[in-house]
Amino acid sequence: MDSRQRPYRSVLYIPGSKDRALDKARTLPVDAIIFDLEDAVSADEKVNARETLKAALAAGGYGERVKIVRINGLDTEWGRADAEVVREMDADVVLLPKVNSAADVDALAAITGDLPIWAMMETPRGMLNAAEIAAHPLMAGFVMGTNDLAKELQTRFRPDRLPLMTSLGLCLLAAKAEGLIVVDGVYNAFKDAEGLAAECAQGRDMGFDGKTLIHPAQVDVTNAAFAPSEIEIDLARRQIAAFEEVEAQGQGVAVVDGKIVENLHVVTAREILAKAEAITALQAG
Numbered sequence: 001m002d003s004r005q006r007p008y009r010s011v012l013y014i015p016g017s018k019d020r021a022l023d024k025a026r027t028l029p030v031d032a033i034i035f036d037l038e039d040a041v042s043a044d045e046k047v048n049a050r051e052t053l054k055a056a057l058a059a060g061g062y063g064e065r066v067k068i069v070r071i072n073g074l075d076t077e078w079g080r081a082d083a084e085v086v087r088e089m090d091a092d093v094v095l096l097p098k099v100n101s102a103a104d105v106d107a108l109a110a111i112t113g114d115l116p117i118w119a120m121m122e123t124p125r126g127m128l129n130a131a132e133i134a135a136h137p138l139m140a141g142f143v144m145g146t147n148d149l150a151k152e153l154q155t156r157f158r159p160d161r162l163p164l165m166t167s168l169g170l171c172l173l174a175a176k177a178e179g180l181i182v183v184d185g186v187y188n189a190f191k192d193a194e195g196l197a198a199e200c201a202q203g204r205d206m207g208f209d210g211k212t213l214i215h216p217a218q219v220d221v222t223n224a225a226f227a228p229s230e231i232e233i234d235l236a237r238r239q240i241a242a243f244e245e246v247e248a249q250g251q252g253v254a255v256v257d258g259k260i261v262e263n264l265h266v267v268t269a270r271e272i273l274a275k276a277e278a279i280t281a282l283q284a285g
Protein backbone atom coordinates (compact mmCIF):
# COMPACT_ATOMS: atom_id res chain seq x y z
CA MET A 1 0.00 0.00 0.00
CA ASP A 2 1.28 3.51 -0.87
CA SER A 3 2.47 4.86 2.49
CA ARG A 4 0.81 8.26 1.76
CA GLN A 5 -2.55 6.56 1.33
CA ARG A 6 -2.19 4.16 4.25
CA PRO A 7 -4.95 5.01 6.74
CA TYR A 8 -3.97 6.38 10.15
CA ARG A 9 -7.52 7.24 11.26
CA SER A 10 -7.26 5.65 14.71
CA VAL A 11 -3.96 5.40 16.60
CA LEU A 12 -4.52 3.74 20.00
CA TYR A 13 -2.20 4.12 22.99
CA ILE A 14 -1.75 0.94 24.99
CA PRO A 15 0.22 0.89 28.25
CA GLY A 16 3.15 -1.47 27.57
CA SER A 17 2.72 -2.90 31.05
CA LYS A 18 -0.92 -4.06 30.71
CA ASP A 19 -1.28 -7.63 29.45
CA ARG A 20 -5.08 -7.44 29.08
CA ALA A 21 -4.94 -4.27 26.98
CA LEU A 22 -2.05 -5.65 24.90
CA ASP A 23 -4.19 -8.70 24.21
CA LYS A 24 -7.40 -6.78 23.56
CA ALA A 25 -5.68 -4.61 20.93
CA ARG A 26 -5.27 -7.66 18.69
CA THR A 27 -9.03 -7.58 18.13
CA LEU A 28 -9.65 -3.84 17.79
CA PRO A 29 -10.19 -2.24 14.34
CA VAL A 30 -7.49 0.42 14.76
CA ASP A 31 -5.12 1.51 12.01
CA ALA A 32 -2.09 1.83 14.29
CA ILE A 33 -1.08 1.18 17.88
CA ILE A 34 1.27 3.17 20.10
CA PHE A 35 2.74 0.68 22.57
CA ASP A 36 3.61 3.03 25.40
CA LEU A 37 6.58 2.84 27.73
CA GLU A 38 6.33 6.53 28.73
CA ASP A 39 3.45 8.28 30.51
CA ALA A 40 1.01 5.35 30.67
CA VAL A 41 3.55 3.29 32.65
CA SER A 42 4.45 4.07 36.26
CA ALA A 43 8.10 4.42 37.30
CA ASP A 44 7.90 1.13 39.22
CA GLU A 45 6.73 -0.75 36.12
CA LYS A 46 9.06 0.79 33.51
CA VAL A 47 11.68 -1.95 33.43
CA ASN A 48 9.20 -4.86 33.44
CA ALA A 49 7.06 -3.13 30.80
CA ARG A 50 9.93 -3.34 28.31
CA GLU A 51 10.00 -7.13 28.62
CA THR A 52 6.19 -7.46 28.69
CA LEU A 53 5.96 -5.44 25.49
CA LYS A 54 8.81 -7.26 23.79
CA ALA A 55 7.08 -10.59 24.49
CA ALA A 56 3.70 -9.30 23.25
CA LEU A 57 5.22 -8.10 19.97
CA ALA A 58 7.13 -11.35 19.55
CA ALA A 59 3.88 -13.28 20.06
CA GLY A 60 2.37 -11.23 17.21
CA GLY A 61 -1.29 -11.13 16.26
CA TYR A 62 -1.44 -7.39 15.50
CA GLY A 63 -2.03 -7.98 11.80
CA GLU A 64 -1.91 -4.94 9.50
CA ARG A 65 -1.91 -2.44 12.35
CA VAL A 66 1.20 -0.22 12.31
CA LYS A 67 3.23 -0.96 15.45
CA ILE A 68 4.70 2.16 17.05
CA VAL A 69 6.70 1.98 20.29
CA ARG A 70 6.84 5.13 22.43
CA ILE A 71 10.00 5.12 24.50
CA ASN A 72 10.90 7.32 27.45
CA GLY A 73 12.90 10.47 26.71
CA LEU A 74 16.64 9.98 26.28
CA ASP A 75 17.18 12.41 29.18
CA THR A 76 15.44 9.98 31.57
CA GLU A 77 16.96 6.98 33.31
CA TRP A 78 15.00 4.58 31.06
CA GLY A 79 15.24 6.17 27.61
CA ARG A 80 18.53 4.74 26.35
CA ALA A 81 17.71 1.16 27.38
CA ASP A 82 14.23 1.51 25.83
CA ALA A 83 15.76 2.62 22.54
CA GLU A 84 18.21 -0.28 22.57
CA VAL A 85 15.42 -2.80 23.20
CA VAL A 86 13.19 -1.31 20.48
CA ARG A 87 15.82 -2.37 17.95
CA GLU A 88 15.18 -5.98 18.99
CA MET A 89 11.38 -5.63 18.97
CA ASP A 90 9.06 -6.28 16.05
CA ALA A 91 8.26 -2.55 15.76
CA ASP A 92 7.55 -0.51 12.61
CA VAL A 93 8.29 2.89 14.16
CA VAL A 94 9.92 4.32 17.29
CA LEU A 95 8.14 7.35 18.83
CA LEU A 96 10.23 9.87 20.76
CA PRO A 97 8.45 12.03 23.37
CA LYS A 98 8.96 15.76 23.99
CA VAL A 99 11.09 16.38 20.91
CA ASN A 100 12.63 19.85 21.02
CA SER A 101 14.95 19.86 18.02
CA ALA A 102 16.43 17.84 15.15
CA ALA A 103 19.40 17.12 17.44
CA ASP A 104 17.06 15.09 19.69
CA VAL A 105 16.13 12.99 16.66
CA ASP A 106 19.81 12.53 15.75
CA ALA A 107 20.51 11.25 19.26
CA LEU A 108 17.80 8.59 18.92
CA ALA A 109 18.85 7.60 15.39
CA ALA A 110 22.38 6.99 16.71
CA ILE A 111 20.84 4.13 18.76
CA THR A 112 17.96 2.89 16.59
CA GLY A 113 19.70 3.05 13.19
CA ASP A 114 17.41 3.28 10.18
CA LEU A 115 14.14 2.51 12.04
CA PRO A 116 11.60 5.21 11.05
CA ILE A 117 11.05 7.80 13.79
CA TRP A 118 7.90 9.67 14.81
CA ALA A 119 8.01 12.69 17.11
CA MET A 120 5.69 13.66 19.97
CA MET A 121 5.12 17.37 19.33
CA GLU A 122 4.30 18.70 22.79
CA THR A 123 6.77 21.35 23.94
CA PRO A 124 6.96 25.08 23.15
CA ARG A 125 10.51 24.65 21.79
CA GLY A 126 9.36 21.75 19.64
CA MET A 127 6.68 24.01 18.14
CA LEU A 128 9.27 26.65 17.27
CA ASN A 129 11.54 23.99 15.70
CA ALA A 130 8.78 21.98 13.98
CA ALA A 131 10.18 22.62 10.48
CA GLU A 132 13.69 21.29 11.24
CA ILE A 133 12.28 18.29 13.14
CA ALA A 134 9.98 17.42 10.22
CA ALA A 135 12.88 17.73 7.74
CA HIS A 136 15.04 15.12 9.55
CA PRO A 137 15.74 12.28 7.06
CA LEU A 138 14.37 9.56 9.40
CA MET A 139 11.28 11.54 10.49
CA ALA A 140 8.07 9.91 9.24
CA GLY A 141 5.28 11.21 11.47
CA PHE A 142 4.16 13.76 14.06
CA VAL A 143 1.86 13.01 17.02
CA MET A 144 0.33 16.00 18.80
CA GLY A 145 0.80 15.75 22.57
CA THR A 146 -1.99 18.11 23.53
CA ASN A 147 -1.92 17.25 27.25
CA ASP A 148 1.74 18.18 27.66
CA LEU A 149 1.27 21.20 25.41
CA ALA A 150 -1.64 22.49 27.50
CA LYS A 151 0.47 22.01 30.62
CA GLU A 152 3.52 23.80 29.19
CA LEU A 153 1.47 26.65 27.71
CA GLN A 154 -0.62 26.95 30.89
CA THR A 155 -3.80 27.02 28.83
CA ARG A 156 -7.33 26.22 29.95
CA PHE A 157 -9.40 23.49 28.30
CA ARG A 158 -11.82 24.88 25.73
CA PRO A 159 -14.00 22.76 23.42
CA ASP A 160 -12.87 24.88 20.45
CA ARG A 161 -9.17 24.39 21.36
CA LEU A 162 -8.44 28.02 20.54
CA PRO A 163 -5.40 28.19 22.89
CA LEU A 164 -3.76 25.28 20.99
CA MET A 165 -4.48 26.47 17.46
CA THR A 166 -1.11 28.12 16.81
CA SER A 167 0.72 24.94 17.85
CA LEU A 168 -1.56 22.61 15.90
CA GLY A 169 -1.18 24.83 12.84
CA LEU A 170 2.63 25.03 13.07
CA CYS A 171 2.92 21.24 13.26
CA LEU A 172 0.47 20.69 10.41
CA LEU A 173 2.43 23.11 8.21
CA ALA A 174 5.76 21.47 9.02
CA ALA A 175 4.40 17.92 8.53
CA LYS A 176 2.63 18.70 5.25
CA ALA A 177 5.71 20.50 3.88
CA GLU A 178 7.70 17.28 4.35
CA GLY A 179 4.96 14.78 3.44
CA LEU A 180 4.76 13.32 6.99
CA ILE A 181 1.83 11.60 8.66
CA VAL A 182 0.36 13.91 11.33
CA VAL A 183 -2.13 12.71 13.94
CA ASP A 184 -4.09 14.78 16.44
CA GLY A 185 -3.90 14.60 20.23
CA VAL A 186 -6.07 12.54 22.59
CA TYR A 187 -9.56 13.38 23.88
CA ASN A 188 -9.31 12.71 27.59
CA ALA A 189 -13.03 12.26 28.40
CA PHE A 190 -13.16 8.77 26.93
CA LYS A 191 -16.85 8.20 27.78
CA ASP A 192 -17.97 11.40 25.98
CA ALA A 193 -18.64 10.20 22.41
CA GLU A 194 -20.30 13.46 21.40
CA GLY A 195 -17.35 15.60 22.48
CA LEU A 196 -14.94 13.20 20.79
CA ALA A 197 -16.91 13.37 17.52
CA ALA A 198 -16.78 17.18 17.58
CA GLU A 199 -13.02 17.20 18.18
CA CYS A 200 -12.47 14.57 15.45
CA ALA A 201 -14.47 16.68 12.99
CA GLN A 202 -12.34 19.71 13.84
CA GLY A 203 -9.11 17.72 13.44
CA ARG A 204 -10.26 16.26 10.12
CA ASP A 205 -11.24 19.72 8.85
CA MET A 206 -7.76 20.99 9.76
CA GLY A 207 -6.03 18.24 7.77
CA PHE A 208 -4.94 15.70 10.39
CA ASP A 209 -4.66 12.11 9.12
CA GLY A 210 -6.28 10.76 12.28
CA LYS A 211 -6.43 10.95 16.04
CA THR A 212 -4.65 9.32 18.95
CA LEU A 213 -6.95 7.43 21.35
CA ILE A 214 -6.76 6.17 24.90
CA HIS A 215 -9.68 3.71 25.11
CA PRO A 216 -11.36 1.14 22.82
CA ALA A 217 -14.68 3.01 23.16
CA GLN A 218 -13.19 5.81 21.02
CA VAL A 219 -12.30 3.69 17.99
CA ASP A 220 -15.54 3.61 15.97
CA VAL A 221 -16.25 7.34 16.24
CA THR A 222 -12.71 8.14 15.13
CA ASN A 223 -12.59 5.68 12.24
CA ALA A 224 -15.82 7.14 10.88
CA ALA A 225 -14.70 10.75 11.28
CA PHE A 226 -11.40 10.32 9.41
CA ALA A 227 -12.73 8.14 6.57
CA PRO A 228 -14.14 9.76 3.42
CA SER A 229 -17.93 9.91 3.77
CA GLU A 230 -20.33 8.50 1.15
CA ILE A 231 -21.17 12.10 0.18
CA GLU A 232 -17.47 12.91 -0.36
CA ILE A 233 -16.93 9.73 -2.39
CA ASP A 234 -19.94 10.43 -4.58
CA LEU A 235 -18.85 14.03 -5.18
CA ALA A 236 -15.28 12.93 -5.98
CA ARG A 237 -16.55 10.48 -8.61
CA ARG A 238 -18.80 13.11 -10.19
CA GLN A 239 -15.99 15.70 -10.21
CA ILE A 240 -13.61 13.31 -11.96
CA ALA A 241 -16.22 12.31 -14.54
CA ALA A 242 -17.22 15.94 -15.25
CA PHE A 243 -13.62 17.07 -15.57
CA GLU A 244 -12.70 14.23 -17.91
CA GLU A 245 -15.67 15.16 -20.09
CA VAL A 246 -14.69 18.83 -20.49
CA GLU A 247 -11.02 17.91 -20.83
CA ALA A 248 -11.87 15.72 -23.81
CA GLN A 249 -13.39 18.83 -25.37
CA GLY A 250 -10.17 20.76 -24.81
CA GLN A 251 -11.44 22.75 -21.79
CA GLY A 252 -9.88 23.05 -18.32
CA VAL A 253 -12.85 23.90 -16.08
CA ALA A 254 -15.96 21.84 -15.29
CA VAL A 255 -18.88 22.79 -13.06
CA VAL A 256 -20.37 20.37 -10.50
CA ASP A 257 -23.15 21.37 -8.09
CA GLY A 258 -22.63 25.00 -9.12
CA LYS A 259 -18.93 24.98 -8.23
CA ILE A 260 -15.88 24.99 -10.51
CA VAL A 261 -13.75 21.87 -10.82
CA GLU A 262 -10.18 22.30 -12.06
CA ASN A 263 -7.23 19.94 -12.27
CA LEU A 264 -6.25 20.54 -8.62
CA HIS A 265 -9.73 19.56 -7.42
CA VAL A 266 -9.42 16.35 -9.41
CA VAL A 267 -6.16 15.58 -7.59
CA THR A 268 -8.01 15.88 -4.27
CA ALA A 269 -10.92 13.82 -5.61
CA ARG A 270 -8.54 11.02 -6.65
CA GLU A 271 -6.89 11.10 -3.19
CA ILE A 272 -10.32 10.72 -1.55
CA LEU A 273 -11.09 7.66 -3.69
CA ALA A 274 -7.64 6.18 -3.05
CA LYS A 275 -8.09 6.67 0.73
CA ALA A 276 -11.52 5.00 0.61
CA GLU A 277 -10.07 2.06 -1.33
CA ALA A 278 -7.15 1.76 1.11
CA ILE A 279 -9.59 1.61 4.04
CA THR A 280 -11.64 -1.07 2.30
CA ALA A 281 -8.49 -3.08 1.58
CA LEU A 282 -7.32 -2.76 5.18
CA GLN A 283 -10.69 -3.90 6.52
CA ALA A 284 -10.73 -6.86 4.13
CA GLY A 285 -7.15 -7.86 5.00
Ligand SMILES: CC(C)(COP(=O)(O)OP(=O)(O)OC[C@H]1O[C@@H](n2cnc3c(N)ncnc32)[C@H](O)[C@@H]1OP(=O)(O)O)[C@@H](O)C(=O)NCCC(=O)NCCSC(=O)C[C@H](O)C(=O)O
Nearest residue numbers: 013014015020021024025039040145146147148214215216
Ligand atom coordinates in the same frame (compact mmCIF):
# COMPACT_ATOMS: atom_id res chain seq x y z
C1 LIG B 1 -8.26 5.08 30.84
C2 LIG B 1 -7.99 3.64 31.25
C3 LIG B 1 -7.13 3.62 32.51
C4 LIG B 1 -9.31 2.92 31.54
O1 LIG B 1 -9.00 1.57 31.79
P1 LIG B 1 -10.05 0.50 32.29
O2 LIG B 1 -10.66 1.00 33.59
O3 LIG B 1 -9.41 -0.85 32.31
O4 LIG B 1 -11.17 0.59 31.19
P2 LIG B 1 -12.30 -0.42 30.89
O5 LIG B 1 -12.62 -1.26 32.04
O6 LIG B 1 -13.41 0.37 30.30
O7 LIG B 1 -11.67 -1.34 29.75
C5 LIG B 1 -12.46 -2.23 29.00
C6 LIG B 1 -11.58 -3.19 28.28
O8 LIG B 1 -10.75 -2.45 27.36
C7 LIG B 1 -9.39 -2.69 27.64
N1 LIG B 1 -8.66 -1.43 27.45
C8 LIG B 1 -8.77 -0.29 28.13
N2 LIG B 1 -7.96 0.66 27.62
C9 LIG B 1 -7.34 0.08 26.58
C10 LIG B 1 -6.39 0.54 25.65
N3 LIG B 1 -5.90 1.81 25.73
N4 LIG B 1 -5.99 -0.31 24.71
C11 LIG B 1 -6.45 -1.58 24.63
N5 LIG B 1 -7.37 -2.08 25.49
C12 LIG B 1 -7.78 -1.25 26.44
C13 LIG B 1 -9.34 -3.15 29.09
O9 LIG B 1 -8.19 -3.92 29.32
C14 LIG B 1 -10.62 -3.96 29.16
O10 LIG B 1 -10.35 -5.20 28.51
P3 LIG B 1 -11.09 -6.53 28.98
O11 LIG B 1 -10.96 -6.58 30.46
O12 LIG B 1 -10.36 -7.63 28.28
O13 LIG B 1 -12.51 -6.37 28.50
C15 LIG B 1 -7.29 2.86 30.10
O14 LIG B 1 -8.13 2.91 29.00
C16 LIG B 1 -5.91 3.31 29.76
O15 LIG B 1 -4.96 3.04 30.48
N6 LIG B 1 -5.77 3.99 28.61
C17 LIG B 1 -4.52 4.38 28.07
C18 LIG B 1 -3.98 5.59 28.80
C19 LIG B 1 -2.72 6.00 28.12
O16 LIG B 1 -2.21 5.31 27.26
N7 LIG B 1 -2.20 7.17 28.47
C20 LIG B 1 -0.99 7.67 27.89
C21 LIG B 1 -1.24 8.20 26.54
S1 LIG B 1 -2.02 9.77 26.50
C22 LIG B 1 -0.64 10.79 26.30
O17 LIG B 1 0.32 10.58 26.98
C23 LIG B 1 -0.71 11.78 25.19
C24 LIG B 1 0.42 12.79 25.05
O18 LIG B 1 1.68 12.41 25.48
C25 LIG B 1 0.03 14.13 25.57
O19 LIG B 1 0.87 14.80 26.22
O20 LIG B 1 -1.09 14.54 25.29
Ligand SMILES: [Mg+2]
Nearest residue numbers: 122145147148
Ligand atom coordinates in the same frame (compact mmCIF):
# COMPACT_ATOMS: atom_id res chain seq x y z
MG1 LIG C 1 2.83 13.80 26.43
